[in-house]
Amino acid sequence: xxxxGYEIDFLPVGNGERSGDAIAIRLGTSIxxxxxxxxxxxxxxxx
Numbered sequence: 001x002x003x004x005g006y007e008i009d010f011l012p013v014g015n016g017e018r019s020g021d022a023i024a025i026r027l028g029t030s031i032x033x034x035x036x037x038x039x040x041x042x043x044x045x046x047x
Contacts, residue, residue, distance in 0.1 A: 007025070011024065021042055
């Protein structure tokens with residue numbers, strides 16, 4: 001298997017009181033174009 005490359009994107013979601021973050025992680029190899037996409041989403045509210 002070839003080396004595995006990766007890309008990580010930090011994406012803001014919403015604004016103000018209804019905001020959060022999404023983290024997209026893409027993993028893959030150049031052989032057989034094998035790719036995975038992982039999406040993590042979180043949100044928070046200030047008290």
